[in-house]
Amino acid sequence: MFCVEGMTRFRSLFDLLDIPFLGNREYTVWPATDKATTKQLLDASGVRVPKGELLVKGQQERPSSVSVPLVVKPCNEDNSRGITLVKREEELAAAIDYAFSFDPRVVVDEYIAGREVRAACVEEADG
Numbered sequence: 001m002f003c004v005e006g007m008t009r010f011r012s013l014f015d016l017l018d019i020p021f022l023g024n025r026e027y028t029v030w031p032a033t034d035k036a037t038t039k040q041l042l043d044a045s046g047v048r049v050p051k052g053e054l055l056v057k058g059q060q061e062r063p064s065s066v067s068v069p070l071v072v073k074p075c076n077e078d079n080s081r082g083i084t085l086v087k088r089e090e091e092l093a094a095a096i097d098y099a100f101s102f103d104p105r106v107v108v109d110e111y112i113a114g115r116e117v118r119a120a121c122v123e124e125a126d127g
Contacts, residue, residue, distance in 0.1 A: 035075045035107045052109035057100050062092075069111035074097055074103035085111060 010028035013019075023029075031037050036054045043049045054075075055064045061068070072095040074082040082102035084095035101104040 019042045027028060033076060036105060039109075041109065050106055050109040050112055055096065055100075055106040055108060057104040057106075061096065061100070063108045066098075066108055066110050068092065071109045072109050073107050074099045075105040075107055077102045080096075 009044075010023060011023070011029065014021045027107065027111050030040060039049050039052070050071075052066055052070075053060075055061055055063065066104045068089050068091075069085065069087050070092075072086055072092070073085045077083075077117070084098060086095045096106060096108070
């Protein structure tokens with residue numbers, strides 16, 4: 001259940017039907033399915049996040065405060081769908097258009113070199 005539907009809709013359904021499942025409740029996962037919301041929550045909690053902007057189709061469609069290299073990503077897309085690493089200014093417009101083809105809201109963040117790590121945590125019976 002690591003897709004958007006599994007992390008949110010199915011968990012909500014299981015909760016309503018009293019079907020036990022492993023992992024967080026849907027209300028803890030919903031905010032994490034939106035990259036802009038997640039970034040805001042982390043920043044407000046003192047977690048360092050990359051500089052960036054939220055673009056909205058038909059309102060603000062080009063970034064004004066970040067420059068290449070940067071990462072362009074749709075807000076509500078699962079995993080790496082619609083994400084582009086932009087290394088040259090002439091690649092930016094196509095990357096933004098591509099991200100907008102997935103979502104009317106797009107996050108544009110400064111690129112920070114490094115590795116992406118995913119980790120699962122399992123609580124033992126003794127805590």
